[in-house]
């Protein structure tokens with residue numbers, strides 16, 4: 346599940362003591378476990394071994410070059426959503442020929458850039474975009490490899506901001522219109538219809554919506570293979586992870602203890618249902634996992650600055666803010682909060698853990714029972730490896746945090762903390 350554990354009352358990432366890292370590199374600090382990333386990738390990859398498949402890691406989840414490099418070396422392809430992500434993938438040694446380019450708003454420059462670097466396929470999200478790609482490819486005298494993203498109108502039963510496969514979402518083309526679009530696209534001179542794609546949402550904790558979507562789209566994929574010779578079917582990402590592992594509770598049985606509805610989707614369960622439904626298609630199957638690969642592999646370390654007791658609540662004010670980790674503010678995302686050093690009495694308190702940003706929404710938890718850590722103590726916000734640093738900003742002019750990658754007992758700085766100078770550098774010349 347992950348490689349963070351307590352040893353003699355101190356939290357470790359693999360063989361590295363996190364308290365020492367916090368002291369050496371200061372906080373806020375992102376720390377990732379390479380062992381967790383390796384094992385998640387390998388588990389997913391081997392669960393799909395009966396299929397001709399390719400994992401396309403969703404770069405948006407965590408785009409640090411060292412993490413992309415680690416995944417590229419394992420043979421991963423990459424699901425990108427901008428030319429900037431393609432630039433990163435190539436800088437990290439990733440292969441553009443293994444990249445799929447998704448997103449509803451690709452610009453001319455981005456399409457040209459991706460064509461020039463001969464990506465595996467564009468996942469096209471509208472008819473207008475298809476025509477645009479055809480026109481650009483024709484000017485460049487190239488053939489653009491394309492898959493159309495189908496919106497299967499399936500409820501992913503996840504947070505409304507990360508649900509993508511319903512008709513009211515902006516993504517993809519309505520199921521009913523897809524066949525006709527392939528038909529007309531087959532007459533475009535500079536388009537090669539290479540595949541079909543879907544992605545119904547993120548952080549899915551039940552296999553049912555995946556089954557529903559695959560059962561709906563697989564017959565269409567078979568038809569398109571026959572009529573247009575498509576080669577692949579990308580079933581998107583979205584496999585959910587456990588955010589509440591009760592790490593600090595001392596319970597060894599947190600997993601079995603959970604109620605059914607709180608249990609996440611397991612990879613085995615996912616593969617057991619999905620693989621047989623895809624195998625008979627004889628298509629190459631692409632998967633675009635982001636969170637599953639890196640979500641549990643990262644933590645955000647922070648230091649408690651102050652405690653404030655009010656009439657209504659007690660606030661523990663920490664030095665990380667919503668600019669470092671926006672998930673609680675944006676999606677009501679849950680992140681476990683644990684001390685880097687367990688106090689001997691294991692005392693707990695019901696508090697709000699909040700950041701220093703001038704926004705009421707700048708909190709990491711509200712009215713939650715957490716370890717009763719004190720000013721000066723370090724804490725970890727767990728499961729921040731996906732959509733943590735990639736969604737960070739310098740809001741309130743707070744420089745971007747540093748990032749560390751742990752490999753057994755080695756810790757490497759994979760992004761140094763931004764300096765004030767770097768933060769304002771690109772504005773200086775206008776003065």
Ligand code: LLP
Nearest residue numbers: 403544547548582583584633634635636732
């Ligand atoms: N493929 C497509 C087309 C996507 O839009 C996404 C995520 C993925 C794959 C990867 O999904 P994953 O396996 O990571 O669930 N910031 C939000 C999540 C946004 C997801 C956007 N699309 C969060 O922090 O929960």
